[in-house]
Amino acid sequence: MNVYETKKIRNIALLGHGGCGKTTLTEAMLYTAGGKSRFGRVENGNTSSDFDQEEIKRKISIRTSLIPVEWKNHKINVLDTPGYFDFVGNVKEAVSACDAAIIVMKASSGIEVGTEKAWEICEEAKLPRMLYITEMDAPNVDIEAILDDCKAKFGSSIAPMQVPWYDGEKYIGYIHAVKMVARRFEGDKVIECDIPEGYEEKLEHVRTMILEAVAETDEDLMEKYFAEEEITVEEIEKALKVGVAAGDIVPVLCGNSVDRAGIRTLMDNIIRCFPSPDEAVEPCDMENKTGLFIFKTMVDPFIGKFSLFKVRSGEVNRDDSLLNVRTGEVEKLSHIYVLQGKEQMEVEKLYAGDIGAVSKLRNTNTCDTLRDKDANIEYEPIDFDKPYVQMAIFPLGKGDEEKMSLALTKLMAEDKTFYTEYDKETHETVIYGIGEQQLDVVVNMLQDKFKVGVRLAPPTTRYRETIKGKMQVRGKHKKQSGGHGQYGDVVMEFEPSGDLDMPYVFEEKIFGGSVPKQYFPAVEKGLEECIHRGVLAGYPVVGLKAVLLDGSYHPVDSSEMAFKMATTIAFKEGVVKAKPTILEPIAHVEISVPDEYTGDIMGDMKKRRGRLIGMELQQRKQLIIAEVPMSEIYRYATDLRSMTQGRGTVEYYFERYEEAPSDVQQKVIDARKELA
CATH class of the missing domain: 2.40.30.10 (Translation factors)
Structure with missing residues (x-):
């Protein structure tokens, strides 16, 4: 492949809903430009973009592929991105490297959730963009309705460049709304011809849209437009170049990627309308150090x-x-x-x-x-979405823990929205992802690529135990054998400390030396060991206050070990009698959804035992703030996207512990007994 100077390069990301045709468009561009001799198809598993076995099997893109296309002495670096939101990390990677984007839409589907997401990503990154409507051969395509929807949804920047030309239901060409000429597809060629009859009304509708978009970029053009003076082709094309780069104009082109109809025109417009890297939002400079x-x-x-x-x-x-x-x-x-x-x-x-x-x-x-070692350069990192879906992962084979760990590390290097952590409390490896489809891909990759069989399960919830009552008990450990015996005797009082962030508070109120000071640390050590395992379900104890009140000792048989054992006896008896209870972790949850989904979300929150804290209107979405038991939201991000057709997002973090309802407590206790 040739090496191209900066002015001759275009870096574009293909964005859009899953299954909208991005990979097929990439294939059509590469084939039309002569980059390959065979046109690959997603259904046949032989496209240049989707080469991973998981992509071929699922017939979807799961990671961004780089496909350089050489066209008319230019190089177009096409970054073909996944459309499914689980793989949004790959989209963010592509956007960080591109200077413009093409948002792909199916003519039969119009604006989909992924189209809206793609637009939001472009807005956030301030990316110049173009809409490409593919599959124009689909039956009953209403291009005027699609364009009106785009204008209503995305604003007056929408500037359609073409009116589709049909012979019956066959898409055979288009009418150029700027140059006011018709172009007919003949094989791989585009033949210029007269505008066919019957398209006057459609052409006027489309030309009005493009003139409105162009007029808004320049005051002189705006005056001309309102004065109904003619705006020349040269003025329109100049305004297009400036307006597209600034994000003020979004051209709309049509085509049919499978038949490669409109692909040449698309690539011509990529070169003509999109900025080269030195003209981009974050310009690249040939003159600086590397x-x-x-x-x-x-x-x-x-x-x-x-x-x-x-x-x-x-x-x-x-x-x-x-x-x-x-x-x-x-x-x-x-x-x-x-x-x-x-x-x-x-x-x-x-x-x-x-x-x-x-x-x-x-x-x-x-x-x-x-x-370069002498340069003073450092680039901003990519702002990846935080993953909120979590599952515990276990190797199927004995002794495969290290093999699994090494493979997971490699997969984390590929996808920054996927990570793992080892939970020392539950002794589980927990994996985090954007969605369950992403985690399913991870499982299959471990099996197929790294030959490690694994299973997933919900992670163990970190419950806690505490007490609600006050109880005074004696704990005595006395054991006699040959030689020295063992003797420890404590009287302790247990009550709530009021601080659930602290496992325990220890005090001593011994009078008269009934327990020598030298054994106080042993009593606290015994207490420290006991709180790791509560009396109800074996979860760690928090919020406990333990006071050493009295006791007795033996000058020969007493020892630190004996007083530790006495404390253990007192703990087990005292906590059982002091109204022990189970605490569950509560998460602070913030859910952003379009207003029409608010009722569904509120109802679902109630099912999850959530409590509404408040609501805020943020732009066009409602922010619902709630508190929900952590055990209810391990897969909530996936459920939310299902309920809102992909339009909802969630963030959450651990807030505090609070007492679980009695039925939940009983389930927790039964589950631990079954596990034991």
């Missing part, structure tokens, strides 16, 4: 580790040695590659704005900055 941003990591047990990067400044050459800002280590780039899906093409150099990959870096991760 700086790379690692935006993605790919780990494969067979081909090893690849770090995908964007050259943000200067140029990068094979065998360059660059400083990793995070680690302070120097990494040598022995080989530089341009990736086309899973294919690797080695190049000598890449210029600012281009995207490449390097293999086998020692200690470089996603979001790291690599730079």
Whole structure:
């Protein structure tokens, strides 16, 4: 593959709803440009983008693929992203490396949830964008309704460039709404011809939309528009270039990716309308010293580790040695590659704005900055979504714990919205993800790629035990055998401390030396060991106040061990009589949903024993604030997306412990007995 200068590069992310046709569009662009000799299909599992076995099996994209397309002396780096929200981390990676986006829509579906999400992501990143409506051959396509919906949903920036041209139900071409000419598809060619009859009303509707969008970018054009003066093609095209780069104009193009109809026009407009990397929101500079941003990591047990990067400044050459800002280590780039899906093409150099990959870096991760040792450069990390779905994971094979741990570490390197932690209290490895589909992919990858069989289960909830009453008891440990015996005797009082953040408070109120001071630490040590396992279900005890009041000792047989044992006896008897109860962890939950889903969410919260704290209107969404038992929300993020068609989001954190209802307590106690 040729090496391209900054001005000749376009970096675009394909965004949109799952199944809207992003991968097929990528394939159509690559095939039309001559980048491959065979047109791959998702259903056949032979596309350049979806090359992972999980993607082929599921027939969906689960990670972003880089597909460079050479077109008319330009290089278009296409970042084909997943449409399913579980894999949003890959979308964020792509957006960090691109300078513009194409939001793909199916003509038969119009605006979907993923379309709205894609628009929000572009707005947040201030990305220039274009809408591409595919599958124009679908029956009963109403392009006017789709455009009106887009304008209502996304504003007056929507600027349709074409009116679709049909022969019966066959999509055969389009009428260019700017140049006012018709173009007919003939194989891979586009033939210019006269505007067909019967399209005057549709053309006027579309041309009005584009003139309104163009007029809003310039005061002179606005005056012309209201004065009903003619706005020339040259003025429109100039305004388009400026308006698209500023995000004020969003062109709309149509096509049919499977037949490759409209693909040439799309690629021409990518080059014409979208900014080169030096004109982008975060411009790349050829004149500065070398700086790379690692935006993605790919780990494969067979081909090893690849770090995908964007050259943000200067140029990068094979065998360059660059400083990793995070680690302070120097990494040598022995080989530089341009990736086309899973294919690797080695190049000598890449210029600012281009995207490449390097293999086998020692200690470089996603979001790291690599730079010339003399440069003063560090790039902002990607703001990944926090995962809230959690499951405990267990290896099926004996002795596979380490093998599983190593494989999970590699998968975490690939996806920054997935992580694991070992819970020392429950002795479980817990994995966190955006959704259950993401975790299901992890399980399959462990099995297929790393040959580790695993099972998932809900994580063990960290319940606690405490007491509600006050009780005074004596604990005596007396044992006589040959030689010295064992003797410890304590009188203790147990009551609530009032502080559930502290396991226990220990005091002594001994008068007259009935228990020598030297044994006080042994009594506290015995107490410290006891609170790890409560009397109801064996959960740790919190909020306990223990006071040593009295006791007795033997000058020969008493020892620290004997007083520890006496304390244990007192604890078990006293806590049982002091109204023990089980506490459950409560989460502070914030749910953001469109207003029409508020009732459903409130009803579901009630089923989960949640309590409403408040509601706030934030822009066009309701923020519902509630407190919910932690045991009820391990998979809530997935359930919420199901209830709201993907439009709802949730964040939560541990708030406090409080007493569980009696029926819940009984279930917890029974479950622990069964486990034992």
